[in-house]
Amino acid sequence: GAVVSQHPSRVICKSGTSVKIECRSLDFQATTMFWYRQFPKQSLMLMATSNEGSKATYEQGVEKDKFLINHASLTLSTLTVTSAHPEDSSFYICSAREIQNNEQFFGPGTRLTVL
Amino acid sequence: SQELEQSPQSLIVQEGKNLTINCTSSKTLYGLYWYKQKYGEGLIFLMMLQKGGEEKSHEKITAKLDEKKQQSSLHITASQPSHAGIYLCGADRTGTASKLTFGTGTRLQVTL
Secondary structure (H helix, E strand, O other), X not given: OOOEEEEOOEEEEOOOOOEEXXXXXXXXXXXXXXXXXXXXXXXXXXXXXXXXXXXXXXXXXXXXXXEEEEEEEOOEEEEEEOOOXXXXXXXXXXXXXXXXXXXXXXXXXXXXXEO | OOOEEEEOOEEEEEOOOOEEEEEEEOOOOOEEEEEEXXXXXXXXXXXXXXXXXXXXXXXXXXXXXXXXXOEEEEEEOOOOHHHOEEEEEEEEOOOOOOOEEEOXXXXXXXXX
């Protein structure tokens, strides 16, 4: 099956700093990638849809100026958490949709801890 | 209200036993995805169902989507410790396989 990678897998940062998370589709092209957030013992919540070459679409309640998304190529999307605060601590997971059969493949996730 | 409900929330079965996890939607779906997640890790794609009455199998896991496309079940035959994890169903409500709405998950433990 298709492989999606995320980097870093784990990051700890100080409050007020910005953190960038990368999501890559390794063996297929993805015009659309998705960013999810998962709090402990909860399900995944979609944050935004990342479209290659255009602006991301954010879900209601997600601040676009705080969670910057860039989808610069067909294999890479980045999520930047700006001015991170402890409440932003969470597990961030990206997914990429394979064009041919509409299957979504997920990355291994990035655990963000903001001190 | 929860639009996509999974049951049971957690399940403990003895190795070798069969089990079924259900996913019910309040609305008709265009597609239903099943994933497996180990705690703190990403999701592993299991199966995607799009047609009413569709059934797919992979190794010891079988997933079905009802004719009305509102309910899906995931059945594991002769469970093994490697089946342990969190099973999530994801619903495609738009027909574009874009936004997925996830259920709350079912935590499966397999005892020896």
